[in-house]
Amino acid sequence: MIKKIIPIALPVLALVGGAFGGDMLRAPASPADPATEAAAADDHGAAPADDGHGGGEDHGGDDHGGGDHGGGDHGGGGDPTEAAYFQFPTQFFVPLMRQGDLRDVMILTVTLQTDGANLQALSKKEHILRDALLRQLMIHANTGGFDGNFTADRNLVTLREGLLQAAKAATDAPVTAVLIEDIARQPG
Structure with missing residues (x-):
């Protein structure tokens, strides 16, 4: 009985393992998302360094960046x-x-x-x-x-x-x- 199950189970396990490994190594699905994440990381990274001197400028940059990225990523009204x-x-x-x-x-x-x-x-x-x-x-x-x-x-x-x-x-x-x-x- 086990001799009949092993030839079927091994390819299935290899397929599942390969799919899981490929999914773990896969780049993010949308090319716009990494740019948004990188911009957010840059803004957040700059905020603590400029906290005492240019906090208002960073918040202004976040507002413009959020508006630009939101319009570009979810552009339902851009070019329907x-x-x-x-x-x-x-x-x-x-x-x-x-x-x-x-x-x-x-x-x-x-x-x-x-x-x-x-x-x-x-x-x-x-x-x-x-x-x-x-x-x-x-x-x-x-x-x-x-x-x-x-x-x-x-x-x-x-x-x-x-x-x-x-x-x-x-x-x-x-x-x-x-x-x-x-x-x-x-x-x-």
């Missing part, structure tokens, strides 16, 4: 018609099972295209969207979509169309395209 992109913070892992055995694992990085006004709405629906896309990826895998040359253009078009329909069904926010940034097959 301009294309915006929601990238899932973690990759999608899709097991490829054949006759009850784990053969390979597909690893995908997916981004959704929307407009600037609906980017925050997509962010709030991340878990529902992730579930819908993973369900569609499982269907694609179980119907042989990742067999053979899965990077052929017609196969990727089919995959994107399926993911786009799943995303549109999962949320009322407009999703105009699904971008597959990374795709790889890892032996199981």
